[in-house]
Amino acid sequence: MSNERDKRMPSAPSKRKPVLQGPMIQVGSHEPLSFRRRTGHARANEADLWMREHSEEVVERLARRGVTWVRTHFFKGNGLKVEAPEIEMTRRFVRLCHDHGIKVQLYTQFGTMQYETLLAEAPDMENWSCVNEEGQLVRIRYGHQDFRLKPCTVRDGWWTYLRKVLTVGIRTVEGDGFGLDNVESPMEPDACHCPECRAAFVAFLKARYPTRTRRDRERAVERFGFDVLDHVRPPVFNRFNPPVAYRRIANPVMQEWIAFRCENLRRRFEEIHRHVKRLKPEMMIEYNVYPPAGKNGPYWQGIDMHRLGPYLDMFYNERDPSPPEFRPDGVFWHRVHGYKLGEAIGAEGVITGNGGRNVEQQRLALSEVLAFNRGHIVRIGRTDMIADGGFPEADAFIAFRRAHPELFADTRSAAEVGLVESAASRAFNSVDPYLAEILAMNGLLAGHVPFDLVTDIESCAESRRAVLVLPETQCVSDDEAAALTAYVKSGGGLVMTGSSCLFDGWARRRPNSALAAMLGGAKGDAPPASALRGSFGKGRFVWLPGLTSPTGFEDFEHCTDGPNIRPDNWHVPANQRAFLNGIRWAGRRRLTLAVRGTAGLAVEARRTGDGRLILHLVNYRLNRAARDVAAVVSGTVASARLFTPWRKRPKALRCAKSGKAIRITVGTVARYAVIEIT
DSSP, rough: OSSSSSSSSSOOOOOOSSOOSOOOEEEEEEOOHHHHHHHEEEOOOOOOOHHTTTTTTHHHHHHTOOOOEEEEEOSSSSSSSTTHHHHHHHHHHHHHHHTTEEEEEEEEEEEEHHHHHHHHHOOGGGGGGBTTTOOOOOOOOOOOOTEEEEEEEEHHHHHHHHHHHHHHHHTSSSSSSSEEESSSSTTTTSOOHHHHHHHHHHHHHHSSSSSSSSHHHHHHHHSSSOOTTTTTTOOHHHHHHHHGGGGBBHHHHHHHHHHHHHHHHHHHHHHHHHHHHHOTOOOOOOOOEOOOOTHHHHHHHHHOOHHHHGGGGGEEEEEHHHHHHHHTTSEEOOHHHHHHEEEEEEEOOEEOOOOOSSSHHHHHHHHHHHHHTTTTTOOOOHHHHHHHHHTTTHHHHHHHHHOOGGGGGTOOOOOOEEEEOOOHHHHHBBBBBHHHEEEEEEEHHHOOEEEEOOOOOGHHHHHHHHSEEEEEBOOOOOHHHHHHHHHHHOOOEEETTTTTTTTTTTTOSSSSSHHHHHTTBBBBOOOOOOEEEEETTTTTEESSSOOOTTOOOOOOOTTTOOOOOOOOBBOOTTTTTHHHHHHHHHGGGOOOOOOSTTTTTTEEEETTTTTTTEEEEEEEEESSOEEEEEEEESSSSOOOOEOOOOOOOOOEOEEEEETTEEEEEEEEEEEEEEEEOO
C-alpha cells in the first residue's frame, strides 16, 4: 500500500478453468473422532455415530437427496502418523462417495498444530510456531483448546509439512477438493515476533522503500521521516495501547506491518495453489478465511481478501449475521457481502451455513444462497442429519436447482451499480468504511437495486456499470483519482459519501479532495455539510455528507477482538431515499432496470450467455409477503416467465409498455422467485 498503487505485487495466476462442474449441493461433518474426544465433545456412543457417518447406507441416502459434495475430515493438525487410521477411513469413504457420483472435500488444518501428538512426528515443530513479543507460544483463542499452536507464516517448517499433507490428500486419499481451516496470520496482539519475522519485516521495508538513489531516499523520508530502516521493529501493544484502541491506523510502520502480514499470508496461498494445481489442476481449493463484513481483517488478522482471490476457488463464510432476516425496525441481516466479494475476486462460490430458527427462516436462508451464490446450495447440514431426512425444506430448493440449470449455469452479473471496496481505506480505518459499506449494501438491497462489488478502482474507467458508489472510500491514490475522473467524464455516474477521496493511499489527509477538479475545488479539511450534485464531462456526480444509522453507532473499544460492526448495527440507512435518489440521478439514462416492491425485497440480476435477463427476487421479511412487485426494463422484451421452487411450471407474466420501457407485473413474492426475461 503506497500513495500510488503498488505495481510490484506478484502477478496473479493466469485464468483457470472452473473446478465446479455443475451445482455444488454440499453437506458435511468434518471433525475426526480423535478431535471430538480431545475437546470433550464426544458423546458416550460417539464411535458408533462416527462409523455410521462413513457407511454406504448414508452415502446412498445423500445421493438420493441430490447431494453432489460431502465435506469430511482429513487432517486436523495432529500429524500424518497419528491420524493415519482416520485418514484411511476417509480414503475408503471417498471411494464410496465416488461410486455414487458424489465428490468429496477434504477438511484440512491450515493454521493450527496439535503439539501433543505432532511433536512425536516432528520434534522441531515448536520452531515452526508463532511466538508473541514476549516469546510465548501463541495458541488458538477459542474453546480452551490450548493444545493447538499457531504456525509462523515466515518460517518454512509448517508449510513444508503442509505440502506433504496436501500430497497425501491428492495421491492417496484422492479427494476432489480441500477445505482449509483456521486461516489467518495470528490475531493481534499475538502476531509473531520471532527473530525471523523481525528480520523479514526489515527486508520487506527495504524492498518497498529502497535507498539506492536520492529519489528513493526522499520517498523513504516522506514515508517514515527517515531513511535508515535496518532497526525498525514490528509495532507492539500494551495495556495503555491495546490493538482495539486504534480506530484509525495512521502510524506508517503499523500500516506497513499490516501490508507485511497480508503479504505473508498471500505468499503461502500462492505456494499452496501452485503445489495443488501442479498435482491435480481440477482439485478445488477452499479456505475458511473470510473475516466478518464489518471487521478490519487486514489489521487484526493479516487478511486482505482482495489479494487472496487468485489463489482460491471458494471460501467459507461462517461469520456474517445468520440466519438472515429483514426486521420491522429496519435491521437487515444477510450474507450478500460474502457472495459479492467472492464473485469480485474470482471465486466460483462461497460456502456458508443455511439454518434458521423456524421453517420460514430456513426457506429464507436457502433462497438467499440460491439467488446470490450462483446456484450453489452449500453447507445445508451434517452428513448424518441430511441422510436421515433432516432439513426437509432443502428438498424443494435442490429439486428446483437441478430442474432449471438454464436459470443458473454460466451467468454473469447484470448489475448496473458498482459498490467500491477500497483495500487501503478498509486496512487503515476499522470503523467508518465498514459501517458505510454495510449501510450502503442494506440501502441497495432494501431499495431493490442489484449491485456488484468493485475491488479495483483503476479499472473503473472502462466499467460497464452506470453508477459507482464510494461509501467512505477515504484512501484514494492519484492513479485511482485519475481513473474515477475519466469514468465520470466519459459518462459514468459517481455517488460518494462522507470522507471519500479526502485521503491519499497512505491515509494522509489531502489539502483538497482527490477529485477537486471534478467537484469544483471542494476542500479536504472537512466533508461538505450538504449534498453536492453536478455534471462533469458526459457524466454526473453526487456527494452525500454520509449514510446515517437510525440509532447511531457505538464505538467498540471494549471489544477484545477488535471493532466489529455487529448485527444490531446492520440497518437500512436513515437517509436511504436521498441515497437512492442520488444513484438514479447520477445514472440517468444508463440505468435500464428498476424493480418495485415493498421493503425487504432484494434483487440479484444475471445475464445468460444467450442474452436472457434473470432476476432473482428474495423476500427477507419472515411473516409478510412482498407486494406490488414489478420490474421495469428499458429495451425490447419478448416475454417474461416466473419460476418458484413450489410451482411445477413457470407462469407467464404480463408485459406492458410504460413510456419507453416495459413494465413486467409480478404481484406478490412470498419468499423466492426467479423472472426470466427474453
